[in-house]
Amino acid sequence: KNEVEQSPQNLTAQEGEFITINCSYSVGISALHWLQQHPGGGIVSLFMLSSGKKKHGRLIATINIQEKHSSLHITASHPRDSAVYICAVRSGTGNQFYFGTGTSLTVIP
Amino acid sequence: KAGVTQTPRYLIKTRGQQVTLSCSPISGHRSVSWYQQTPGQGLQFLFEYFSETQRNKGNFPGRFSGRQFSNSRSEMNVSTLELGDSALYLCASRNQPGGETQYFGPGTRLLVL
Numbered sequence: 562k563n564e565v566e567q568s569p570q571n572l573t574a575q576e577g578e579f580i581t582i583n584c585s586y587s588v589g590i591s592a593l594h595w596l597q598q599h600p601g602g603g604i605v606s607l608f609m610l611s612s613g614k615k616k617h618g619r620l621i622a623t624i625n626i627q628e629k630h631s632s633l634h635i636t637a638s639h640p641r642d643s644a645v646y647i648c649a650v651r652s653g654t655g656n657q658f659y660f661g662t663g664t665s666l667t668v669i670p
Numbered sequence: 671k672a673g674v675t676q677t678p679r680y681l682i683k684t685r686g687q688q689v690t691l692s693c694s695p696i697s698g699h700r701s702v703s704w705y706q707q708t709p710g711q712g713l714q715f716l717f718e719y720f721s722e723t724q725r726n727k728g729n730f731p732g733r734f735s736g737r738q739f740s741n742s743r744s745e746m747n748v749s750t751l752e753l754g755d756s757a758l759y760l761c762a763s764r765n766q767p768g769g770e771t772q773y774f775g776p777g778t779r780l781l782v783l
Binding site for chain 2: 603
């Protein structure tokens with residue numbers, strides 16, 4: 562049983578398309594993180610959410626605490642957005658992290 | 671500010687050996703977390719340190735241990751290595767537990783033969 566489920570697992574988009582990646586979780590959380598991992602392993606923390614919505618450039622992250630669901634949107638996608646996007650949650654007690662298996666995004670020029 | 675640094679970047683060991691990995695957080699950051707990433711299991715939380723104290727621990731056997739020094743640098747140790755310990759080990763720092771953003775290091779890629 563996975564505490565964090567992501568969909569889709571793989572996603573291919575044309576440059577310029579609007580992209581949505583979904584994350585559902587089954588545990589009580591204190592925060593949800595969206596991470597980006599490029600080939601080679603480097604991980605960048607994109608957002609930390611505990612409620613509502615955050616926006617950074619072309620990236621938007623939302624969370625619905627009641628439904629235990631978060632989405633990451635990328636507007637006007639670009640080939641440099643190609644990466645694995647990982648959803649992670651910190652448990653409500655704060656002492657555990659759980660990770661989704663990631664969504665591999667490829668944006669084609 | 672310099673980013674999170676991890677040493678070594680690559681390591682090959684044989685079963686039964688032990689290994690120590692090092693992580694230097696961003697200057698001023700006092701919280702360091704360690705993660706293991708494998709193709710099969712994905713990312714998994716190992717432990718979190720703050721002010722030289724282990725705050726949280728993931729579901730890993732006692733062969734995995736860590737510590738944090740007064741300068742916030744952290745080490746993790748894996749004893750009696752198994753083939754399944756082959757993974758990318760990542761550390762991340764933040765200014766405090768629960769802080770807004772974690773900054774990840776490049777990772778140490780460990781291969782156990």
